[in-house]
Amino acid sequence: MFKLTVLEDILRTSPERFSLPKFDALSYALHRKYSNRVLPGVGLCLGLWDWLKTEEDYLHPGDGGSWTKVVFRLLVFEPQVGEIIVGRVEHSFSEGLFVSVEFFNNIFIDRLALQEPCVFDQEEQVWIWKYQGHDLHIDVGEDIRFRVVKVQYESSSSVSSAAMTVYGSIAGDGLGLVSWWPN
Incomplete structure (x- = not known):
């Protein structure tokens, strides 16, 4: 679910930040x-882990900032196929469920990927698993594995923006x- 990924980039430091430590x-x-950006094939960038290499700063004519080539590791959220995750049910509708983890909410569970047999109650807007004569409701706000x-x-449409959906x-x-299964 979490990984460290190595990236290389050239970062610009604006003049108002020159007084800070490099x-x-x-x-x-x-x-x-x-931070909080999705890089296709990498995942959701959560933050800097550490610096691996920095080169000397250089200037561009007509630009008051300095530029630095850097190599660094980012902490990234990218679930792997087959991985088991616990999230929270955020929304239930006739096509399935939307689930979130604390920092990411674009997780979709299609109605065809629910326990069988499952029915959707339109009035309550909730999925119900019909298990051995019991009605087990999948309520919003519940933890789900x-x-x-x-x-x-x-x-x-933006050049540098992407979205990630986890199914x-x-x-x-x-x-x-989680409440359906004993520890």
């Missing part, structure tokens, strides 16, 4: 560029609401 100024530039079945990246399944033993 790595504080570089960290500021890096966080502005990467799911298996990752797909991670998809989509580019938006999950609760079809299987031990999956579904």
Whole structure:
């Protein structure tokens, strides 16, 4: 679910940050560029882990800032297919469920990836697993354990922006609401 990824970039330090220690100024530039951004094939960038290499600063004519080539590691959220994750049910509708973890909420569980047999109650807006004569409700706000079945990246209209959608399944033993299964 979490990984460290090595990236290389050239960061600009603006003149108003020259009074800061060099790595504080570089960290500021890096966080502005990467934190809470999705990089296709990499994942959701959460923050700087450490610096691996920095080169000498250089200047561009007509630009008051300094530029530094850096190599660094970022902490990234990118679930792997087959991985089991516990999240929280955020929204339930006739096509499935939306689930979130504390910092990411674009997780979708399709109605075809629910426990069988499952029915949607339109009035209550809740999915119900019909298990051996019991109605087990999948309520909003409950913790849910799911298996990752797909991670998809989509580019938006902006050149540097992308979205990541995680698709999950609760079809299987031990999956579904955490409260359904004894420890």
